[in-house]
Each structure stands twice: as structure tokens, then as C-alpha cells.
Amino acid sequence: MPSLHRPRLLCAALGAAFGTLLATSGTSAFAQGSPAPVPADSSTETSTTLPVVRVTGKAPVKDGTALQREGDAKDGYKTKTVSSVGALGSVSLQDTPFAISVLPLQLLENLQAQSPDDLFKLTPSSRSATPQGTGWTPVVNIRGFDGSNTAEDGLRRIYNHAAVLEDKERVEVLSGLSGFLFGAATPGGMVNYVYKRPTTERLNSVTVGNYGGSQWFVHGDFGGMIDSEGQFGYRLNLVKQDGETSVDQQKINRSLVSGALDWHITDQLLLELNGVYNKYHTDGPSAYWFYDAPHGKAPDADKLWGQPWVQDEFENTKLMGKLSYKLNDQLTLRGAYMRDNIDRPIQDHAQNYVGDVAAGYEQIGIRSGRTKDRFDAAQAMADLNLDTGSVQHKLTLGYAMYQDKFYATTFNPNTGWMGPFPLDQPHHIAEPTFPEDTTKPIYAAKVRNSNWLIGDQVRFTEQWSALLGISHSSIVTSDYDEELGKVVKDYDKSRNSPSVSLIFKPMPWLTTYATYIEGLEQGGVAPAEATGNKDEVMPPMISKQKELGVKADVGGMLLTAALFDIEKANEYTNSDGFYVQDGRQRHRGIELGATGKATSDLTLFSGFTWLAPKVRGGDYDGLQPINVAKVLAKVYAEYQLRFIPGLSLNGGVFYTGKQWANETNTDRLPAYTTLDLGLRYTTTAANHPVTLNLYASNVTNKSYWQNSYYVGSPRNVAFSANVKF
Template sequence: MTSFFPDARWRQAARRALLRAHLTLPAALCLTAFHSPAIHAQEAAVFLDIPAQSLDAALIQLGRQTGLQVFYAPEAVSGLRAPALQGRLTPDQALARLLAGQPVDYRREGREVTLNRSDVTQLKPVTVLGNTLPPGAALQQEGGEAEGYRVRTVSSLGTLGAMDIRDAPYAITVVPRDLITNIQAQSPDDVFRINPTTQSTTPQMTGWAPMVRIRGFGTYDTAEDGLRRPNSFATSMEDKERVEVLSGLSGFMYGAASPGGMVNYVYKRPTLERLNSLTVGNYGGSQYYAHGDFGGRIDAQGRAGYRLNVVRQDGSTAIDDQKVDRTLISGALDWQLTDRLLAEVNASYHRYRTEGASAYWTYRPGVSRTPVPDASKQWSQPWIRDEFEKTRLMGKLTYQASDRITLRGSVMREYHDRPVQDHTMNSGRLNDEYYQIAIRSGRTKNEYQAATLMADIDLETGPLSHRLTLGYYGYSDKSWATPDSPNTGWLGPFPRSAPVHRPEPVFPDTASRPYYSGKMENQNLFLGDVIEFGDQWTLIAGVNHSRIRTRSLNAQGVRTQPDYDQRRNSPSVSLSYKPLSWLTTYATYIEGLEQGGVAPEEASNRDQIMAPMVSKQKEIGVKASVGGTLLTAALFDIEKAYEFIDGGNTYTQDGRQQHRGLELTASGKVSERVTVFGGLTWLDAKVKQSALDGKMPMNVSRTVAKLYSEYAFAEVPGLALTGGIYYTGKQWADDANTSRLPSFTTADVGLRYATKVSGKPLTLRLNVNNLADRNYWINSYYVGPPRSVAFSAQMQF
């Protein structure tokens, strides 16, 4: 039985976000009650307070207040109104009163209710979930392998909260848990590789925070469970429910950020049913690991639940003399304190150690970048080390103050302790040789904080329905730097035919106490209004008052540059039109404030912060549900200030950078046995009003195309062939457009087999990445990863 979504309107969609899941399930699951079919015959009456409103909204309230799950299709409730209900009623009595005189029939089995309109035959159902299903558990029902990894809901759009992807007037892609698991993703790089709108720019194995390129703009900006942070060092994927990627400006939703987009990592939440899962495997090379995933309810009433993920990994990667040693413990607790108050808590501890982190490459003008260095070789040094210890705490409260007011609050704090950080830089100076410098930095620390306080208010003015959202959104980064960063000096020349490894030098002691080096914070006050014009038109208008403040200090506590304090109002307006229930069109204009870039290490003005930048985006798009596939298309035009290293080796800000392009994506089932997840981005990127007028920004490809697919064999139930092909066009390796990187195409292939052993589900996975073992530049600084073979066995019990 295939499922459809009801026509969700903006006000209702945001209000139901925490308590509604849109499911596409096979018939057997849709008709399986959580309780005996006879349970409703002895149910007690409960107090209900449901105002007169649309039948769609009334059913949502009924689900919240009784715990019923109601299945229906858009046509079943379209244009219908429901009377007010107040007082003590059994769920059956409430259903009968809501549906009295309506052209709707219903059937109840246990806690599930299926609605059918009298004049529509064989309607296909969806689910509205009441307060028996916490929001995290609701997300778990989406994006499954059986659905072709197609998701319905984005868990967070910052200030706007959760929303139906089809209705959101923004370009959004989501990599859900089942897909993360099936490609055996170890780091964000694996997710960015298959996601159609992202390109990995700074791989995690370099020791730096993973940088991703979206619509041609690089960004470190990330969020975790919707809470902002400036970067995401040493990120693991085993405790993530999904990775949500918003393409383009996010100033209204998330505050100051890069115009490329926002990556939101969503943590796993407690499960409704008992979950015990154990996976053992290898991520490539000899990176053997064990991963335990456990969840369930704590109390008999099911109001509190837990989730625990534990990972232990140790071994060498597919690159010579490179090793990863990590331990992850990540837990979550949800507690429905009252029918109107939900508490969510997260805590995690992560220890991540790397040996032989990948090298950073630069080339002098005129020096050829071919042949590409052999990616399987260790072009750094085996004794290069990087260590992280991270502790994260997060808490959220959601309070349904009334049927028209919802309060949302959250706070997050994360501590980073980095005892040692080594980096290697290679410099190509002649066509057949390179020089190298190795740097060892002492202990550094960071303390990240984020907090939100928001109110959602529903009201009506004449024929218009409003959902006002207002509140505060902020985050900060306190940093402690090291006074010691000894290095080897530039050594060489070495032949580029093979790397040269040298004995580890005796560096000076770098164990001195780190000093407080400053703070960066972004505070936002916002007001937004979601206005409905009937069933087809929706307008979103809002403004974000964003303030950026930074302070930089040296080891003596003296400011290294004047304090940075900039603020601006960033407006946003979107208009959506739904000519058909399965088709959405939209137009969006949004602005955003972004902190100026920081001069890189190779610039003469290293670490200098540039002036703040204002970015502007215009976008029109369309989203369509065709069968079991979600198709999206977006035309965009983005402008921001241009920053580059000039001829005098000074990092500067001059002119504008404009990216115009087309973004296409597809996800879901194209047939019963074929799944697709892919897309295309075409860019016309150029610099204007600058000394580099007409040039294309460096490290930007005109075309990126990706297609991941799966085929399920009918002859062998449970067996699937998986794989993908990923193309990146040519990129300029310098700002002056004198050196160009060739295009590259990589391919993955894999097999998955799901069966049962002694009645317990067992899944075997095999993935080969970069099948042809091709050497290529992912950008002007880093070589792409070599071929690697990952395999695992997962047992649920």
C-alpha cells in the first residue's frame, strides 16, 4: 500500500512538526495495530479540548490528545470543517462527533484509524501521529530503504522549525539513516560524496574541520539538531539519524553564515520498540570496528525512552601509514513530562586520534599539477598526529501552552580538548619535485555554546491564517590557543614520483598551558509570519536582526586586532503556490550577514579578519511527487563579496562574486526494485567589479552530477546491487585562472544481503569506493581518497 501526504498547510505543518510523522509503509505495517483490536472497547474517557477548525487540524489535535494514529489521503479531508469538542470523551466518541455528517467513513483497529471519503475509492493512507510518538521517533519512520530513502520532513529549518520538504520554499536534500548505514559512511566526507548538492572540500582525514562546497561556495557552517556551531571537527556518523542539507542562504533561519548553505546533523532519538543492534566490520584498510545501537521505552506507559550508541574503531586506512583510533559513546533521553511538555536530552563523549593525517598541497604559478600524486601513498609523515576529545551536552523543551501557542527552548554546550595537532604542507616548486614543512602545535581548547528561545503563535485575521514565530537564536565559540607551534622548516627538494619519509624530529615541548585567545559570537532576534491564502497560496515573510562580535587576543592578553562588532537586519520573503496536491512552486528572496573571511596561513596578513559581508539570493523552484519519487528543481542567483589572495600575497576583499545556476535532484523509488538518489548542479560563477573581473572563482566546478542507485533482485529476496557514479567538472586552481584542474569521475559499487538467522535479522554489506582507484584533485589543495573496501555484518536481536 503506497502512501500519500495530506495537503499540509504552513501553519499546520509547523505546529504539527514535533508530533506528526508522514509515513510510507507497506500494507502489512499500516494494518498492524499497536494494541489488540478490542482495546478501544474498554478505553476510559479523556478530557479533550479541540476548537472548531478544519478537519485536518482537528485530527491532528485528536491524535495529540488521545494517542490515536489516523491514516488518510489529501482528498479525504479536503475542504471539510470539524466542530469543537470539549469535555470527557472516549476516542470512539470523539471520532464519531468529529466525523458526524461528514462524507467520510472510517475503520479503527487498535490505535490506528483509517479514513476514506465516501465518493473516493481505495484512498491511499498517510499517518497523523499523536503524543504516543515523540518527534525523534517520528523521523525514524521516514527515509527507509523500502521507501527508496525518500523523506517527507526536514527536522529543522532553524527559526522555522520542522516542515514538510515539499512545502518548504527552499532547496533541501536529506541523507537518512538507512542510506548512511548502507553506504557504510564513516565521516561527513562519505555523505557529501553521494549527496547531489554537496562536494567535500576539506576532507576530515586532513585534521581540519570538514569543509563542504554547496552551489560553489565553501562553508564550515553546521548545525546539530538545529543548533548552530561554526564547524564540526572529527564528526562520526554512527549516532546520526540523518544529515539535512539546505542549499543557499540561511540568514533568516540560522543567522550569520556562508551563502552556500547549511548542514544540519540530526542525532538518533529513542525508539518506540526495543532496539538491540550490533554491527562489526571494516571501513577500509584495516579499520575494524564494532558499533552497538540500543533503544526503547523506560516506563510502562511509554512516556520516556532512551537511545545509546557505542563505537570502538582502531586500524589503518587505505592510505599507507595512516591510522584512525576512536571511541564514541552517545546517548539520548526523551521524556513526555505532561501531555503538553516534552523534554529531550543528549550527551556524547568522543575521542578521535589520527596518525598520518593527509597533507595540504600548494603549487607555484606555472608548475604542472600532473601527474596527480598517488592517493594511496602517505604524502605527509607517518608520525604526524592529531587528537580530539569532545564532550557534548544538549537539552530541549517543547511546551504546547495552548492550541495556538507553542514555546520552544534549547541549549547546547560542547567542549573540545585537542592535546596535539600536527599538519603538513607540501609545495610544488618544480615540475618533478616538492618541498615540505611539518608543524606541531600544542594543546588548544574550544567551548561551543548555542541557545534558542522561540514562540509559535497561530492566529487569524479575516480570511488569512497566520503563524507568527519570534524569539532569540545565538551561538558562540570561546577558544584557547597554544603559544607553541614549532616546525621543521621547509625541507626538500623531494621527488614527486614517490613520497619521502623522514625520522620524527625532536620538537620543543608543546605541553604548555593554552591561553585564552578570544571569542566569536552571533546573536539573532527574529520575527517571521507564515500567511495562508486559502489552500494553495502561502507567503512567508520575516526579518532577522543579526549581530557578530569577535575578540582576538595573544598570549599576553593583548588584542591582536580591533574588536569586531557588526550587525544588520536580514529580510526574507517567499511565495508558494500549489496548483495540484502533488506539485509545489515557489519564489524566494533572502539576504544574509556573514563574518568576513580570515586570511589563510600562506597569506602575508595571516589571520586578519575581513569586513562583514552581505549576501543576497533570488531563487525560484518546483517540487513534485511523482509516484514514489520526489523531484525538485531550483534556479538561483547568489551574490557576495569576493575574497582572494592578490598579487602581493595579501588576502583581500574586492568586488563581488556571483553564482547563477540550476539545481536538480531526485530521490525515491522509480520502480518496485529500483531506487535512485542523485542530481545535477550547473553553475555560471564569475567575479565582477574587481581586478579579476570576469574570472571564475577558484575551486568552483561548472557542472557536478551524481547518481546513487540500488537494484533489488526478485530472484534472491533480500539481495541488492548498489553503486554510484559521480562527476565533477574542471576547476580553476588559482584566482587568476591560469592553472586548471581536470574533471574527474569516480564510481562505487556494492552488495547488500538481508536475511534472518535463528529468527534474528542479519544484514551483510560490501562497498567498494573509487572502484577504478583513480587519482584526482578534489580541489587545488587536496587529493581525493584512493580505492577502499568496506564490509560489515549487522545483527538485530
């Protein structure tokens, strides 16, 4: 199977089943109503959304509309609910025995976030490891572990190339192992992208602006009820973006059409449908660097260190359906299915090599043939409420899976190594004449993860509860065998992954927990530099995590703390040229978070992580793993000026500690700090809410090593104007 940095994508998801009633006929729902002017003495940003009014109809209250009422700027972006914790579905954030950060819609909008990279810098233990602008497999580092674990509305997918945020209601980041909850995954964590659902009241929102450089865009967001009875609701997001990024000669051209439809078939039966078309084209993706010498000063971040003729393109068509049925107060059935087809007709890459900083860098330009992915994910769950004496149970049992079929060609010409060139300025060449690609993608590989699971949310008393779960997870992979001329199974492993949590609430606002969880992870693939066993697939790896946590809802703030200990098998290429699993990689640390209103005018979204990473056993016993920052410290803040109603100052300071850039711990990357600043002004025009937004990231234009492979993003100034009508 391909490695994380191979130009291929393993994409989206499959399934079917039943579940989740969101209320009964005749119940009341809250929705956004018609706009009203902001009072001159207003101290909250009421003009950024339509006012809330009570409406009564036949449509049941559902999680989608409930989520729309959480996490507004006026509430300090503090949320109460996690939309999906894998198999468990929707749960209370404060009562969940895991560390989870929720980035709600208004925070995404006010940051003018263009990609997940803009969000990972906010949550306590995450940071981007492979930025979206590189064209490689996107990777996030959580608690020091790299991974591309993603889900959409709780349905797993392996990768998330060309991710878009305009059609998302929120992004939920789980720190640490997720085995019982989401199936096989790397131990760092899980990122769940939650789609926008239809609104109960008519929504018309148009935003025009610039994501930075000359990336002009227009975004329309429309929603409402189709019929007067409130049985059918819709949501439609349309985006067009084009122009040069803050990196010189790098351009993005993309189009998005994303629609959602809810049908309340009965008061107990709900059907949710989604359809997405996303075309994403990049000229001049950022280059990948590798050094055989100490890294030294980072190259200028605002320059293109690849080639302007290097291109990357994705065309993504996705269909998803969810069905939920509440048979009675004891039994709920829920299920979902997603099919994601990705066509990647263009994929070029530039790789830079430095063996001697004084000599400069060498470069190779690679053009790969067309690839395609068919990604499926499915979930079928039953929730059963029952009592055994005074003890209450919510049993969840069912099946979840995800699968990717990958199609590729052998077309892979390159420029050969060019240079060396000086490191003070990138060297660009005219586009070479590559041979014409006459090949067609053939079925080349498959990966499938299947999970049978049972969980029990047990409530003993008002103060004491527990979460018990176990999943039987299997991983099956196949690869194309050139000698046989067909795809053959090369990997079939399975294991039971348990999870045990004990929860104590001494007071309603205070939750403490202790959690032990295990996870199954597919073994890595021997890279090209492993000359002894190149492309060999390693055995599955078992990860284990112990965590003690506390969550306190104090005033307008949600305060969290977690002590954790995670370990997994250590994989590396040894001195004999063999890729091996030898020893263990162990990360112990503390993670802190604070989200909400510190005062009536001051909002904080902040976090801190301290890690003690170590390798035990193998060639690197006692050393620290590469690309792991021991300290992450983040403070994002917003302050509303009382003397200018509607005006808010915002910004953040983000610190990343030192990292080792090689396994022998002889090349160390310096720590870096970036600064963001912004302004937001909310008002009304002709009785319509208007928001003007300006946000500048890395305002000092600092050039830094994000990790051993990538240069960080340069200064970027984004601005926009939004009107709701």
C-alpha cells in the first residue's frame, strides 16, 4: 500500500442502517428569524446572526438544528454537544470521557478559515504536519503523533485531500486513541467534519472576499423549509474561488456545490441526504524538503520553492444518506452510508534535497499518472435504553466499516535531479516536455476496515457513571501483483479493542474521568529508502492509552485538563536498510484547554500541551521521536469594544516548541511563535445583518520550519463582507 507521502489518495466512505429521532410532532424548536437592527448599546454581537424566535411545527427537533444554536460568538464559541463520537453518536461534551475540542460555525467564519490548517493551530494538542497546499496526503499531528484520521458526520475516511469548510457546521477534534469509537486508526486522534443541515427558517447568506493574496471568492449559503408543514428542509452552499495565494506564483482555483436535504417521513423517522461536488486545482503546490544535513535557517516562506508549472487537481463527487428511526423510548435504530468518488487527473510534485547547506538544494520534478479512488463507509447501530434495578444502561451495538479502492497507472516521468541551486532564492525552469500519458488507471489496491462493536453507557447514580465498550476490528488490504497481473490480498489481521471509562461528577458543573482505551492500526509501508524491503507492509500495531481528565463549566468558560500516556510500536528504517518495527514510542503529557467568555467582552479559545516523548528499545532507544514538539501554547482572543458597538478586536499568539528533525537527535529545529491580528464589525444595512471581517495570520511574516519536511505559511491577509437577507 502507498505511504503517507506517496501521491495518491485513499478517499471516502460506505454504509446503511437506521437511527435517531430528534423529537415528536408538535414540539417547539428555536430557529433564526427575520433580522432586526442592533441596539446602540448592545454589548453582544447579535447582528451577526438572525434573531432567535420560537416556531412550532410538525418537524421534530433534531441534532442538526440543535447544533445551529450552539457555539455562537456571543457565547464565546462554547458548545455543549459533540455531534458524533463515532459509534456512540451525539453526546454531551462535558460528560464525554475523552478530550474533544469543538470549532463551531461562527468561529470558522470569523477566522475566515480556508482549510483545516487554519483550525489545527487553535486546538490544544494539534498542528498541521502536511499542509493542504502541498498536494501530498494531508496529515495532522495530535499529541505528537502524525495521522490522517478523518470522519464526516461520524463516517470514517482515511484521507481528506482538498478539504473545504464552507459547507461545514463545525469541526470536532478528538485527542488520543479512538479505536472503539471509530475503528482502526493511528493513535494521535480523530477529526470529524460536520455538514450543515437545513434551517427551520429561511436563510440567505452571501459572502464576498479574499482568502489572501489575490484569492477572491464568493460564497452563498441558503437554507429553509420546502413545504409549509416543515417536513422537507434544504441547505445549499455554493463557492467559487480563484487567484494567487500568499505564496508567490501559487494559485488555487476551486468550485463547490454542496447540498443537504432533510425529510421528516414521520415524527419518528428521519432521512438526511447530502450531495457534494468539489473541484480543486492548485498551480505551484508547496515543495517537500528532506535534509541529510542540519536544517539551518528556513527558506523564505512567501516564495515558491517548487515550480510554477507543477499542478495538482481533485474532482470529488460525494453522496451520503442517514436514516434514523425511534421505535419507542427504549429503542432507536440509526444508520448511514457514504460513497465518495475522487478523480485526480493531474498530480505533479517537487521535492527538494539538501545534503550540504552551503552547496544549496537539488530538486526533482515528478509527474504522475491519473489516479482514482472509490471510497465507501457505512454504519448500522441500535441504541437500547434499559434498567437493571437502579442502574440505567444505554447499550449501543452494531457495525461500522470503511473501504477504499484505488486505481492508478505506471506513468511516472520526472526531470531527474537538478541543481544544486543557492538557498537564498528559488530556481524556476521552463516546463519540460514530458511524454504523453496514454495509460488508463487500473485497479491497484484496496484497504477495508470492519468493526463489530458493543458499548454500554452506564449510570449508577447522579454522580457515578461508566462507559464500557469493545470492538472487533479487522484490516484487510490488497495490492496489485505485477507477476500475477492482478490484485491479491496481502494483509488480513483482526483484534479486539477495549475501552473502559469511569466518570465522577461531584457537582453538576464538574466532571472527572479515568479512561483506558486500545486501538488497532495498520502497519506502515516500507519507504523507498528501505532498500532491504521496499514496499513491504508491516504487521498491525496495537496502541494503548491511559488518561485522567477533568472538565469544569465555570461561568461562561469550559475548562479542561487531561493527563495522558500513549504508546505504540516504533517503525523506522534501520542501519541495514530494512524498515522494521522495533521498540515502542511513548508519549506522556498534559493537555489544557479554556474556551468561552472570560468576561462579558472577552472571549478566549486557548490551549496548552506539554509532552515527554521517548523511544524505548531498537536502534534509537532513549532518544526522542522526530517532528514532535514538546510544548504547544495557544491563545486566541476576541475583545468587543463597548464604545464602538459591533466592533471586535481579535487575534492569537501560537507557540510551537523545538523538534528533532532526525532519528539520531542531531538536527534540531528551533521553536517558533506566530502572531495573528484581526478586526470584525457587525452592523445592519436596510434591516439586514452585515459583517465586515479582516484577519491577518503570521503578521510578522516569519519564515520557520513547520517540521523537518515543510516550511510554514507566510503572512496572509484575508477580508470579507457578509450579508444575510
